[in-house]
Amino acid sequence: MSAELAGFAHNYLPGEREGAGVTLLLLHGTGGNEDDLIPLGKQLLPDAAILSPRGKVSEHGAPRFFRRLAEGVFDHEDLLFRTHELADFVDKAADQYGFDRQKLVAVGYSNGANVAASLMLLHPGLFHAAVLLRAMVPFQPEVTPDLSGTPVFLAAGRRDTMIPPDNTERLAAILQEVGADLDLRWKNVGHPLTYEEIEEAREWLSRILDPNGDKTTQ
Numbered sequence: 001m002s003a004e005l006a007g008f009a010h011n012y013l014p015g016e017r018e019g020a021g022v023t024l025l026l027l028h029g030t031g032g033n034e035d036d037l038i039p040l041g042k043q044l045l046p047d048a049a050i051l052s053p054r055g056k057v058s059e060h061g062a063p064r065f066f067r068r069l070a071e072g073v074f075d076h077e078d079l080l081f082r083t084h085e086l087a088d089f090v091d092k093a094a095d096q097y098g099f100d101r102q103k104l105v106a107v108g109y110s111n112g113a114n115v116a117a118s119l120m121l122l123h124p125g126l127f128h129a130a131v132l133l134r135a136m137v138p139f140q141p142e143v144t145p146d147l148s149g150t151p152v153f154l155a156a157g158r159r160d161t162m163i164p165p166d167n168t169e170r171l172a173a174i175l176q177e178v179g180a181d182l183d184l185r186w187k188n189v190g191h192p193l194t195y196e197e198i199e200e201a202r203e204w205l206s207r208i209l210d211p212n213g214d215k216t217t218q
Contacts, residue, residue: 027112
């Protein structure tokens with residue numbers, strides 16, 4: 001059932017080990033809502049808790065996490081404001097639901113992946129890891145964040161008509177420059193996700209997380 005916190009309609013589903021395990025922050029694409037990515041979250045990490053907010057910006061009735069001026073052209077001021085607003089929501093949700101802030105994993109698709117990348121650059125340390133599915137460069141950071149050792153899975157499609165390949169490469173370069181442990185996966189597909197990519201993301205998460213929800217030491 002959807003609830004509201006800090007102005008965000010959202011779902012919260014406790015995990016198998018309430019308060020102790022991993023929590024997935026699910027961030028939907030344009031036109032999605034707080035329900036859309038829950039099946040994906042359960043596929044990726046069945047035992048995890050799920051926090052899934054709905055974007056507060058409406059684009060002709062389609063929920064988004066921040067405004068854009070045109071396809072691929074972001075409203076930078078609104079992006080920064082909405083990113084900080086979303087980080088505040090996550091902080092309040094941790095207090096409300098009692099999940100471990102140190103075991104929060106972002107899973108974003110399209111617009112949700114863009115705001116997840118923005119959260120990583122503006123609030124380094126917020127995420128234990130991130131799965132970015134069809135992400136673009138949100139902005140070029142003026143202040144270099146420290147994402148040393150943060151695992152990031154970035155899935156991109158070479159036939160994606162919404163995201164030029166060089167934009168994905170720039171995002172990958174930015175994440176690597178600030179120290180993220182990046183795993184960039186290209187597929188000869190378009191913007192929609194494929195089963196193969198979801199399975200690769202699931203395997204990646206299983207590899208970086210041990211049974212207690214911590215990064216492996218291997």
